[in-house]
Amino acid sequence: xxxxFGNEQIMFDCGEAVQRQMILAKISLHKKLHVFITxxxxxxxxxxxxxxxxxALMDRKKPVDVYxxxxxxxxxxxxxxxxxxxLTFQVNVHEVAASxxxxxxxxxxxxxxxxxxxxxxxxxxxxxxxxPGRFHPEKAAALGVPKGEAWSRLQHGNAVPLSSGRVVKPExxxxxxxxxxxxxxxxxxxxxxxxxxxxxxxxxxxxEATFDDALVEKAEVDGHSTPSQAALEAKAANAKxxxxxxxxxxxxxxxxxxxxxxxxxxxxxxxxxxxxxxxxLSE
Amino acid sequence: xxxxFGNEQIMFDCGEAVQRQMILAKISLHKKLHVFITxxxxxxxxxxxxxxxxxALMDRKKPVDVYxxxxxxxxxxxxxxxxxxxLTFQVNVHEVAASxxxxxxxxxxxxxxxxxxxxxxxxxxxxxxxxPGRFHPEKAAALGVPKGEAWSRLQHGNAVPLSSGRVVKPExxxxxxxxxxxxxxxxxxxxxxxxxxxxxxxxxxxxEATFDDALVEKAEVDGHSTPSQAALEAKAANAKxxxxxxxxxxxxxxxxxxxxxxxxxxxxxxxxxxxxxxxxLSE
Numbered sequence: 001x002x003x004x005f006g007n008e009q010i011m012f013d014c015g016e017a018v019q020r021q022m023i024l025a026k027i028s029l030h031k032k033l034h035v036f037i038t039x040x041x042x043x044x045x046x047x048x049x050x051x052x053x054x055x056a057l058m059d060r061k062k063p064v065d066v067y068x069x070x071x072x073x074x075x076x077x078x079x080x081x082x083x084x085x086x087l088t089f090q091v092n093v094h095e096v097a098a099s100x101x102x103x104x105x106x107x108x109x110x111x112x113x114x115x116x117x118x119x120x121x122x123x124x125x126x127x128x129x130x131x132p133g134r135f136h137p138e139k140a141a142a143l144g145v146p147k148g149e150a151w152s153r154l155q156h157g158n159a160v161p162l163s164s165g166r167v168v169k170p171e172x173x174x175x176x177x178x179x180x181x182x183x184x185x186x187x188x189x190x191x192x193x194x195x196x197x198x199x200x201x202x203x204x205x206x207x208e209a210t211f212d213d214a215l216v217e218k219a220e221v222d223g224h225s226t227p228s229q230a231a232l233e234a235k236a237a238n239a240k241x242x243x244x245x246x247x248x249x250x251x252x253x254x255x256x257x258x259x260x261x262x263x264x265x266x267x268x269x270x271x272x273x274x275x276x277x278x279x280x281l282s283e
Numbered sequence: 284x285x286x287x288f289g290n291e292q293i294m295f296d297c298g299e300a301v302q303r304q305m306i307l308a309k310i311s312l313h314k315k316l317h318v319f320i321t322x323x324x325x326x327x328x329x330x331x332x333x334x335x336x337x338x339a340l341m342d343r344k345k346p347v348d349v350y351x352x353x354x355x356x357x358x359x360x361x362x363x364x365x366x367x368x369x370l371t372f373q374v375n376v377h378e379v380a381a382s383x384x385x386x387x388x389x390x391x392x393x394x395x396x397x398x399x400x401x402x403x404x405x406x407x408x409x410x411x412x413x414x415p416g417r418f419h420p421e422k423a424a425a426l427g428v429p430k431g432e433a434w435s436r437l438q439h440g441n442a443v444p445l446s447s448g449r450v451v452k453p454e455x456x457x458x459x460x461x462x463x464x465x466x467x468x469x470x471x472x473x474x475x476x477x478x479x480x481x482x483x484x485x486x487x488x489x490x491e492a493t494f495d496d497a498l499v500e501k502a503e504v505d506g507h508s509t510p511s512q513a514a515l516e517a518k519a520a521n522a523k524x525x526x527x528x529x530x531x532x533x534x535x536x537x538x539x540x541x542x543x544x545x546x547x548x549x550x551x552x553x554x555x556x557x558x559x560x561x562x563x564l565s566e
Contacts, residue, residue, distance in 0.1 A: 017298075017300035017303075020299075020300075040366055042333050042336050043333070045366070050329055081361075083358070084402065085325065
């Protein structure tokens with residue numbers, strides 16, 4: 001799953017042949033990239049070496065930041081040693097050990113919470129930072145703020161002192177800051193205490209639903225969720241939308257999966273390869 | 284590349300997501316399988332862990348035999364350790380060190396020859412063992428061989444003593460043994476002395492042609508071949524057919540690649556995903 005955010009890419013998990021899918025989806029292999037690995041199972045991490053090598057073949061220069069559970073660094077070292085590959089860029093490995101902020105960028109942050117799978121695993125939340133409220137030029141003009149740099153400072157949330165001695169604050173000339181968008185990615189997990197708080201008010205919850213409701217016991221044993229369970233998590237989180245993923249290959253038709261979730265949480269869809277969702281800016 | 288031979292599978296190299304392609308191609312994950320890895324580069328070996336894990340998920344019981352250069356065993360150990368997976372079947376790793384026979388089965392054998400790439404690499408030849416010639420029941424009857432087990436023994440190439448004291452030999456009642464089929468897989472390689480002898484009289488040579496003829500110097504530097512070079516190898520080997528593979532992603536249209544090879548060796552085609560070739564029994 002790749003989140004295209006401005007000129008940056010935020011990837012959640014990295015299955016085999018991801019570079020091929022990216023090329024088919026016309027997603028650049030040269031942009032700023034953060035990769036978040038939920039757990040060290042092959043179907044979530046085995047795409048990394050091929051992705052990095054393909055990027056090197058294309059002479060990528062920008063670093064790649066990879067986040068994931070303990071063992072991620074050793075995994076990459078092992079592969080680099082046994083496959084003897086050289087990269088043309090830096091890979092920064094950030095091993096995640098506990099709940100909290102794992103990546104803090106200018107316009108967004110990503111935090112983690114331990115989830116409940118067969119091995120150490122995390123769910124991740126991408127949260128866009130609040131964006132400045134709508135700026136009203138007529139208010140700035142009326143208060144005597146000179147056009148130009150002072151307006152720009154106010155638009156970016158900074159106060160501006162006038163030559164009169166008065167200090168004009170952003171709230172004097174702009175609406176309140178607008179809420180950023182929030183996207184939560186469960187990774188492989190059973191339902192767990194804390195997910196709904198972690199995912200609170202998310203615009204999109206991307207949750208696994210490996211097995212259908214009839215196989216709830218198998219899901220429990222294997223560390224997975226069912227559509228109803230995923231839907232209950234989305235509902236408890238007061239999410240706006242639920243996207244189900246990681247559906248077992250036994251379901252050639254996902255209608256049943258969708259139906260079971262929609263009974264609990266109507267605004268659900270089942271992901272498929274190359275599905276694109278656009279998440280409009282909040283007003 | 285998977286060779287379906289009777290009830291067995293012989294795979295040459297194992298790129299990412301091979302299990303997904305096999306499922307799409309309706310190739311079983313449960314049959315007897317030998318995998319031959321030409322060299323330890325990611326695009327030739329990174330599919331192995333996912334293939335093995337998918338097989339385990341499907342509760343495979345039959346062992347898998349994997350052949351390849353030194354380091355293959357360590358690679359699999361590394362992945363098994365860092366991804367902590369359990370298999371439901373035995374994996375037998377056979378590291379290939381030199382020229383010669385690497386796998387000898389009842390109906391076929393696979394041999395290796397060191398090729399000429401950027402790292403230690405091998406080409407492989409699959410050779411079907413000669414099959415008994417056509418049996419002539421009327422000759423057996425005329426010689427007084429009793430129908431039943433004695434006929435079967437003659438059909439399988441064994442001599443049969445009669446009660447008269449005469450020994451009937453297979454050549455008395457059957458045509459000469461029929462030549463087995465031969466398929467040679469180059470792996471990544473520059474042209475090299477010895478390939479054409481190794482591939483002599485092959486029914487099919489599967490040869491890499493990474494770059495077109497204009498990039499022959501780049502091919503030399505990177506350890507690859509061009510279409511003309513591959514075609515010259517097939518011609519020198521007196522092969523019946525040439526299949527080009529491992530074409531660089533820079534060629535969105537392979538017409539040029541095909542044309543350059545066909546000037547030298549007309550019976551050439553360029554492989555694509557899911558290409559199927561049938562190789563009829565020789566008469």
